[in-house]
Amino acid sequence: MKKYRKINTNRITAYIGAFFIALITSGCIEEFNATTESFESILVVDAWITDEFKEHHIKLSRTYRFEQDGATPEQNAEVSITDSNGNIYIFNEVSEGTYVSSVMFNAKPNIDYSLTVETSDNSIYTSKPERLVIGDEIVNVESLKIENNQENSGVEINAFSMINSNDPKYYVYTYEETYKIIAPLWSPVEAKVVSINPPEVELVLKTKQDKICYTTNVVDKAVAGSKTKLNGNTIQKTLIKFIPKYDYEIANRYSILVKQHSISRAADKFYSLLKEFSTSGSLFSQIQTGFIDGNISSQNEAEQKVIGFFNVSSTSSKRIFFNFTDLYPNETSIDLPVDCPTITPELDELVELLASGDMLYYIYNPCLLAPAPEYCDFDEPQGPYQIVPKVCGDCTESGTNIKPEFWEE
Amino acid sequence: MRKLIAITLFMVSLNFLNAQQNQDLISIDFNDISRTDAMHQLEEKFNYQFYFVKEWFSQEKININFKNVTISKVLNQIFEDTNFNYFILKNKGIVITQNRVIYSDLPDNFFGNKKVIDKNNRIETESARPVFKNKIVSSNKTRTETVSIGKENPLDKRTKYKLSGYIRDSKTGMPWSNVSIVVKNTVLGVETDKNGYYQITIPRGYNTIETSSIGLGKTQKNVIIYNDGTLNINLSENIEELDEIIVSSKQTSNVVDSEIGTNEVDSEKSKNIPLVMGERNMLKVATALPGITTAGEGSSGFNVRGGKTDQNLILLDNAVLYNPAHFFGIFQALNPFTTKNIKIYKGSVPAQFGGRLSSVFDITTKDGSLDKFKGEASIGPVTGNIALEIPIIKEKASLVLGGRSTYSNWILNSLDNKSLKNSKASFYDLIGKFNAKIDSTNEVRATAYYSNDDFSITSDSVYGYNNLLLSVLWNKKFNDKNSSSLSISKSQYKFNINYDGQSNDNFGYDYGIDEIGAKLRLVYLHSDKHKFNYGVSVKKYEVNPGKKEPLGENSAVIPLNLENEYGLESAVFLEDGYKINNKFLINVGLRYSMFQALGSSLTRVYETGQPRNNETVSDTLNFGKNKTIKNYGGLETRLSGRYLLNKDFSIKLGYNSAYQYLHTLSNNTTLSPIDTWKLSDYHIKPQKSQQLSLGLFKNINGNDYELSLEGYYKKSENVPDFKTGAQLLLNENVETEILQGKGKAYGIEFLVKKNKGKLSGWFAYTYSKSLIKLDSPFKEEQINNGNYFPSNYDKPHNLNIVSNFKVTRRFSFSANFEYQTGRPVTYPIGNFDYQGDTYVIYSERNKFRIPDYYRLDLSFNIEGNHKLKKLGHSYWNISVYNVLGRNNPYSVFFVTENGNVKAYKSSIFSVPIPTISYNIKF
Structure with a gap:
């Protein structure tokens, strides 16, 4: 009804029209302060092991009230995974609510794995025995240039997976992206402070490689990109990530490793319901909500709820590389990840700034050369050197100078 | 009839010759011919001109020979033992009248009364004073049927005559005992005996006879009595017509009829109930009755006695109306001016109806007036409505036309506000009904109906839906005991969504269900004790579950077309209304219904003992066109009985079982226009229910107050519900989302009505529970751990007060509270x-x-003045x-x-x- 009140006109037709519209539009939908009707503190289990040989992580937390800011971690629980060969993998709490396996291991085919969690209040929760879900190899990962208006242009990273409709497969994706950083205002030499008082600096050759570095982002949260079925429903295209054209990530060379995790149909249902229930909302397309059962249940009493799905998934991954110029051959990319102002302080101030480690030597002050360039402003201090913020001249500030093993030029 | 009276009166005022003056002698033989043929022969041979109404005469044959007798003698003999009188005009014209004598002179005491007491035979007499019918007619505004009794004899000086006859039920032919017959405004009155016979002495001339009894209510007849005579009254009481709400005349039937849990909403009287947006809404009135609830404002479904919204069979003139609402139920899709009434069966459903578990809403459209052009129109803030009754052939055939529409689109477009300008909301409905009396035994009715809705809720999508109904009904009476009615009907319901947004996923979506069916119902009035009612029905369904197509050139939507579903539903039924004795009446009905799901279809088969999902598919079956995919069927029992504890207090018991072969798929808790109907198929079993109901019915002070208390217990099986987060729209394997469970509903309904007086209305309270259980050996097919839980429409307390207060004849005030x-x-x-x-x-x-729902509405009606000439x-x-x-x-x-x-x-x-x-x- 809000809408109808807003319209302030004396015309009777307007009144009627507004009245009618108030009926039909979402004007009658208003936000209200929901207080948690009947709060139950329920254990939330985020447990996912894979066929990768590594230390596996399990997170435990509790549901919380709407009024509360975040989840409370579930501490001091005893967490273990038992397999049908009799192996027990113990998980130890390394930080609040996060439990890490004491050994490295990987899930193997045709073995049942079950999870047991015993909370500090002596409630025991177990999962149904789960087997490694084996999927097909990831078909491909492709980058796709999207030309739209200024804001929406960029690169889509898509994963292609086999989902044979007769033997359906369900996947979720995570990824690791790595991109090359080239320090934009880099100098092979650095200025070392010999003495602060009297101020004295000395130029020396750099000993570490800090011009080219690599940054890696690990996204281990399942991506929520849109899915499209192709090729008579045998292949599914999933949008992994969209990178805007002038994002520094793709300014030089970019690489992404897309991990395709095969999950069971039940797990897929669980994840898709989680997502749907948090986005539903039209008057017509209300989804029948309800408690979402996973594969974990309480051993003490059947009615006691627990949220979560214990996944044992196989992983197939594929890495791609591309340069900015591969996609945009005649264009230049953004060259500065951050703002890189240059200054030319007087010697005493220069020494202090260099000593603080925030600034780096770049070049001799060009305004002290004759003839001085026109842009020089002699009202400003004109010290001997031009210096830049460290991040602009030393790439190790934003990445590592060790070239990753997988890296290909 | 009136015309004739006018003519006769005109002739009365003329000065014509005395009948005795006509002295031509006649010789003629009438051998086995009807009276009308006899009159034709007299016309041919002797140049007489007869004036009469053909319909008065039966085909009864006469055998009389005349030799040299006067015309009067001939006529006296021909019309002996009949009600006919004649009057011979000067120019060989002969006027035949029923009952009355045409007087050539005004009687002596026409302008004053002289009482003559004939002491000898102690019969009070008056000088024979003609009874002038026109006086009566003009003062008779209530349209009570007027009958003439006896043959007027000018020589008869008695002032009182004996009237006798039988009172029977017009449908069953069973006699009604203890019916009181009262002459209005007098103290005269008798009751019928056990054979339904009565005898009463009433004054000569015009009388109003009123019959009243439990179960028959009050009826009035104007009787003009000229001589001793018989009047058999067949009360046109419909045994199924229980409990007519608001209309007071038939109220007592709620005590007497055998059916339990039925209601009726009358269109004309529902105008006193407060309106929404200026429109009478009979379906809203229905929800003010006990046992019927809606999911709330803006939802078009009904929940009857804890049943789902898809369990109601809504019939408009025998054709199924899939969506009886405009605009999410804010308006009904029925034209209030053309709708006669709605009969609602929620307890015992007559065996002739089937296919839905919870109720039948039997909506009847008015028959058009056969003699006068009539119309009704209304203008409200959002809608306009007009209905016309047009006689096509006088006294034989008539047409009703009705049309309603919103003018909201016009208003929306004329607004300056941009966001409103692009909105769309419109609906209209059109109805036409033709009714014709072909002859005295054949009657034909045909109805065509179309309704359409278009609206946009968000700026990028337009929704539309429409209903199309066609039906033809042919009633034939074979003889007094046997009659039939054959109906053929077609119904269609379609909706579509056009989504035209910013991105490249624009689409058009279409859904449709189409059914065509025929039903033959025969009535056999076997005896006073038994009335049979039997027949067959068959129906073919075609469902287009959905078609999604890209909209526009840039749309990336992949076209999807789900295969059509076909089904054949048929039934045979037999019902007997058996009157064991005057107190005990039962109605026994049996119905065998069958359903065949037909191909063509590609049907998945799932591993047995496994939940139905994409992983457990074991095979795919290919059924060819019209090949049977699966057969379902079962016997449905419809039993009801009434026992009269005394004349205005009865107890009734009912048992009702039913099957339902089509179901709505809806994620919504309310009935929304985009709910799709799905036929039972290889996986989806028919729904089944059994209901036991018990009720006490009491009338106080005639039918001024009516009380009823009913209780029911209902069990159902295979009630479809859905998995948490089910995807129903355009799902090719929707059986993987459907769960079929057990339902359990019970409740108690209390109703008090006041039918007469300045203040009238009712108070209804229902306590009910509706529970459902979705259990399975598999966790993914369980809801709430497989325990019973409240259904979406479980609303334990429901209270309705509907009241109308007549301030004066012209002003009335009404209020309802829910x-x-x-x-x-x-x-x-x-x-x-x-x-x-x-x-x-x-x-x-x-x-x-x-939160609980409550609402109070008020309304005030101002009637125009009641001048007749207006x-x-x-x-x-x-x-x-x-x-x-x-x-x-x-x-x-x-x-x-x-x-x-x-x-x-x-x-x-x-x-x-x-x-x-x-x-x-x-």
Whole structure:
């Protein structure tokens, strides 16, 4: 009804029209302060092991009230995974609510794995025995240039997976992206402070490689990109990530490793319901909500709820590389990840700034050369050197100078 | 008839010759010919001209020979033992009249009364004074049937005559005992004996006879008596017509008829109930009755006795109306001017109806007037409506036409506001009904109906739906005991969504269901004790479950067309209304219904002993066109009985079982226009229910007050419900989302009605529960751990008060109040973090309830004056809907926006809505 009140006109037709519209539009939908009707503190289990040989992580937390800011971690629980060969993998709490396996291991085919969690209040929760879900190899990962208006242009990273409709497969994706950083205002030499008082600096050759570095982002949260079925429903295209054209990530060379995790149909249902229930909302397309059962249940009493799905998934991954110029051959990319102002302080101030480690030597002050360039402003201090913020001249500030093993030029 | 009277009266005023002056002698033989043929022969041979009404004469044959007799003698003999009189005019014209004598002179005491007492035979007499019918007719505004009794004999000086006859039920032919027959405004009165026979002495001339009894209500007949005579009264009481709401004349039937749990809503009288947006809404009235609830404002479905919204068979002149609502139920899709009444069966359903579990809403359209052009029109704030009754062939055939429409689109377009300008909301419905009496034994009725809705809720999508109905009914009477009615009907319901948004996923979506059926019903009035009613029906369904197509060139939507579903539903039924004795009446009905799901179809088969999902598919079966996919069927029992504890108090018991072969698929808790209907198929079993009901019915002070208390217990099986988060629209394997469970509903319904007096109305209270259980050996096919839980329409307390107060004849004031428990809802009970995102956790299904619903409406009716000569009869209606401004939530839902959970509630009317409408009847 809000809408109808807003319209302030004396015309009777307007009144009627507004009245009618108030009926039909979402004007009658208003936000209200929901207080948690009947709060139950329920254990939330985020447990996912894979066929990768590594230390596996399990997170435990509790549901919380709407009024509360975040989840409370579930501490001091005893967490273990038992397999049908009799192996027990113990998980130890390394930080609040996060439990890490004491050994490295990987899930193997045709073995049942079950999870047991015993909370500090002596409630025991177990999962149904789960087997490694084996999927097909990831078909491909492709980058796709999207030309739209200024804001929406960029690169889509898509994963292609086999989902044979007769033997359906369900996947979720995570990824690791790595991109090359080239320090934009880099100098092979650095200025070392010999003495602060009297101020004295000395130029020396750099000993570490800090011009080219690599940054890696690990996204281990399942991506929520849109899915499209192709090729008579045998292949599914999933949008992994969209990178805007002038994002520094793709300014030089970019690489992404897309991990395709095969999950069971039940797990897929669980994840898709989680997502749907948090986005539903039209008057017509209300989804029948309800408690979402996973594969974990309480051993003490059947009615006691627990949220979560214990996944044992196989992983197939594929890495791609591309340069900015591969996609945009005649264009230049953004060259500065951050703002890189240059200054030319007087010697005493220069020494202090260099000593603080925030600034780096770049070049001799060009305004002290004759003839001085026109842009020089002699009202400003004109010290001997031009210096830049460290991040602009030393790439190790934003990445590592060790070239990753997988890296290909 | 009237014309004839006018002619006769005109002739009375003429000065014509005395009959005795006509002295031609006649010789003629009438051998086995009818009286009309005899008159024709007299016309041919002797140049007489007879004036008579052909329909008066039966085909009864006469055998009389005449030799040289006067015309009077011939006529006396021909019309001996009949009610006919004659009058011979000067020029060989002969006027035949029924009952009356045409007088050539005014009687002596025409202008004054002289009483003559004939002491000898102690019969009070008066000078024979002609009875002038026109006086009676003009003073008779109530349209009570007028009958003439006896043959008028000018020599008869008695002032009182004996009237005798039988009172029987017009359908069953059974005699009604203890019916009181009273001469209005006198103290004269008798009762019928056990054979339904009565005898009463009543004054000569015009009398109003009133019969009244339990079960028959009151009927009136104007009787003009000229001599001793018989009057058999067949009370046109329909045994199924229980409990007519508002109309007081048939109220007693609620005590007497055998059916339990039935109601009727009458169109004309429902105008006294407060209106929404200036429109009479009979379906809204229905929901004010016990046992019937809606999901709330703005939802078009009904829940009858704890049943789902798809379990109601809504028939408009025998054709199924899939969506009886415009605009989410704010308006009914029935034209209030052309609708005669709605009969609602929620307890015992007659065996002739089937296919839905919970109720039958049998809606009848008015028959057009056979003699006069009539019309009705109304103008409200949102809609306009007009209905016309057009006689086509006088006294034989007539047409009713009705049309309603909104002018909201026109209003919306004329607005300056841009967002409103692009909105769309319109609907209309059209109805035409033809009725014709072919002859005295054949009757034909045909109805065509179309309704259409278009609206946009968001700027990028347009929804539309329409109903199309066609039906033809042919009633034939074979003889007094046997009659038949054959109906053929077609119904269609379609909806479509056009989504035209910003991105490249624009689409058009279409759904349609089409059914064509025929039903033959025969009635056999075997005896006073038995009345049989039997027949067959067959129906063919075609469902187009959905077609999705890209809209526009840039759309990336992949076209999807689900295969059509076909089905054949047929039934045979037999019912006997058996009157064991005057106190005990039972109705025994049996119905065998069958359903065949037909191909062509590609049907998946799932591993036995496994949940149905994509992983457990074991085979795919290919059924060819019209090949049977699966057969279903079963016997349905319809039993009801009444026992009269005394003449205005009865107890009734009913047992009803039924099958239902088509179901709606809906994620919504309410009936929405985009709910799709699905036929039973290889996987989806028919729904089945059994209901036991018991009721006590009591009338006080005639039928001034009516009380009833009914209880029911209902069990159902295979009630479709859905998995949490089910995807129903355009799902090729929708059986993987459907769960079929057990339902359990029980309740008690209390109703008090006051039918007469300045204040009338009713108070209804229902306590009921409706539970459902979705259990399975598999966790993924369980809801709430397989325990019984409240259904979406479980509303334990429901209270309705409907009242009308007549201030004067022209002003009336009405109010209604409704209260119901808020419906169950699945409520978010907290947040949780999972894999880096925040989600909402929901309670078990239907664990909580939205706030209670209540609403008060007021309305004021101002009738135009009641002058007879006025061209039209008009009235104004001023009403305020939701006077208390209660913000009744329609639904609540939760959305995660940027990691925050936001709660929203939607309501339809949160402020009082005043409306004014003008109605005219001509």
